[in-house]
Amino acid sequence: MHLKLPVAVKGKTTLDREQFQQTINVPYVNVPVECIQTSKWKNALLTLPSMKNVRDLQPVSKTHKQVLLDPDVIVTKEDAIKMMPSIAKYIEESFDFMDLGVKYENYSIEQVIKAILPDDLGKDGPINTGSGYSLIGHIAHFNLKDAVLPYKHVIAQVVLDKLVNVKTVVNKLHEIDSVHRNFDLEILAGEQNTIVKCRESKATFQFDFSKVYWNPRLSTERERIVKILHHNDLVFDVFAGVGPFVVPALMLGCNVYANDLNPESVKWMTINLKTNQSKKFSNQYHVFNLDGREFLRTIVFPRIESYQKEILDDKEKRWCLSDNKIVILMNLPDIALTFLDVFPEWLEKDCEDRQQWILPIHIHCYTFSKAENTDEDIRSRLKTFMPNISDQQISCRFVRQVAPKKDMMCAKIVLFDKKHNDEDHPSKRFKNDSSE
Template sequence: MRSYSAEYLDLTPPVHRGLKEIVDKSIFRKDLNIIAAKIDARKTQTIARALRDKAILHIRSYRNVEPAGDGKTLVLLKFPDEALLPPDVREFLEKEGAEFVPYTMELDYDHWTADDILQSVLPEDLAEQHPSGFAMVGHIAHLNLPEEYLPYKHIIGQVILEKNSAVRTVVNKLQTIDDADHVFRVFKMELLAGVPDYVVSHMEQGCKFTFDFTEVYWNSRLQTEHTRIVDMLKPTDLVADPFAGVGPFAIPAAKKGCAVFANDLNPSSYHYLNKNTISNKVKDLIVSSNEDGRKFIRYVFRQAWDMPMPPHRPKEKGESRRAAKRPPAPALARWAPEHARKRITHFVMNLPQSAIEFLDAFRGVLAPANMGDRPLSGEYSDSGSMPMIHCYCFTRFLEPAEAEADIRQRVEAGMGHPLGEEVSLYNVRSVAPNKDMYCISFRLPYEVAFAAA
């Protein structure tokens, strides 16, 4: 038996173009006249299974099988009258002893999706491409409305709020990344619907992040990229994150076993980074700071040498349960100094607007002028022991070859030295019609790290 669409039925809500607010939801009530198959209740499962994707009507929040009394059941079909029943459907139902009866479905506001309602209330020239998509950050739905939709922003917010049970707050971003606070990457936003509660709890990579969305930078669209970088790290790695934010790279990396020096200039980001470090139980593996990124790059090599991080120790099966029953050991007794992690193996530089401008800070970071007389030969002895740098940036070049040439030229100019052979480029996402975000990963050239001042 073939499948049939509901092409004979008008399943759209009543049209009320130009509304700025929905006050009376009864205006969306609509009667839908269809036919139903009245069958022996004992055959309900058999018939429903056979017709599920072929002839039964499926409407949000509406049961398509109803009791009819006297041991009978009504199976609602996607046809307005008996004359339109396809022959194979009719033959099957008649063999099962079905009786065809008219049925009126009473639909209201609750039966339609946000897309359906917005298409019925926005002006016709805006309805087709209406912005019902949004990013979720905890309980906040975050929109970036084009200018032509701003007169209808509150009804858009209202519909999104009412049609998504996980949403309690709907906001609209008022700036682009270029116009936002250049230092902290914090966007101005306006409340469209719901409660003005901007402190969220957001889950990503099995970690819980708490932060005030109005005070820090967070982009849920980067979750895949956060995971990509963390997946390439080894549990034994020592990672430096100059622009750590509230910890989307640092905390999952520490959960994996990496030790991390995490820094952010924004005091609010630093506050929530510390809070998230504690709540995710990785305090022993993250050292946080609230400094300028360039200053951090210069001193973190010294910090890693003078205050080495504990070695990675794989957990034994059942260890977490045993550990909970005994008091913690003194910190210094947990690991031997000779096993400490001193050598930084990765830098994550997620500041695409300007991270390349910080690459000059790597010149001479391992030279005596920065490191003094620390004996580095055992750790940073050759080119292969230099850290990998994962530097984010934007480019206006959309062709991959042109984008690569543009990014390489800017990175090499920033460091004052050509890149080596160990280089890869990854297109993270498109952020605007003529603007892509990339991550360039490369090994810090030995000559740059040990360059004279």
């Protein structure tokens, strides 16, 4: 139901819980216990945080319960009968109204914050007024705009009160560091502890949230990638962070090569890989602390060449891995496309047996786009770094909206795929200009 919000707390920067006490008048009906589960209550029940809508009768009855109904929906006995005809008999016998005490505990986070913040906040455009936050382990993470900052501590206290699993509330202070992908944060309330544990894709992750990058809003995208991986796929993650892609990949039995420039990310990624390594598979993981281009040039490309050669030279391995692929992940949306500039120099280089390579290479490169036609925008920018790539090798997919008119996208580039026609084969496309 819609509770009346107290006026006295408007614009306050400290939390006065007593002001949220009030008495409401709600309808109720007494029904046999066996009707509680079998009746279709639809939207008729009173629903408030920390408030039971099915209660013991006074004096206590072993056969009947008292059910509280929503006064916004049920105004008369006839309303109740119309919505719940199966218990019409009991509504006729016991339907009535009662006064009910409501406290601070019975308001939602959004209701309390709405009551406190000035009504004119957001008049110049949408802002995060406190209802938008991310949960990372025991941390609630805000990204509050300047207009809301005078109320940041009271907002944090409300969240700490209302969410039992939250022990620390933080606010982002600056934009993400483009080098190490972390940001400064301020602890607004709760414990001074930023080392968190969380679960995703059946894996457990541990890291210091103040020193690494982790975005729970990308969990759906990460799970989507994990679902297309198979046992014995070769997976390279150029910007691996604390391992949200490579840890589940290792658990699936993929061969993993993971890299990040942030040494703190490498530290926690190593811990997460070791913690979640599957006993079912003997696959190994390899962790690096390199610049992305250096990782591609010195680790990824040489390993791809040696792996393809191993498969060509071993008939049994060639047969076993015929349905597998090589996956290169590049999730650094601000600048990931620019790192594609190292691919042409590799693909144009002479390499023995390249035309016979067995495994296709799938590159998943993430980027942002503010263009009206995001597909056209991404293809155009991508081709400035990989000019010889064909349109047939590129596909673009929407991931999420990160801001108004700013989308996160995934560009998938396919190389050495036998399913393509001969004229689309990358070994022919990536010849030197002089030889064409």
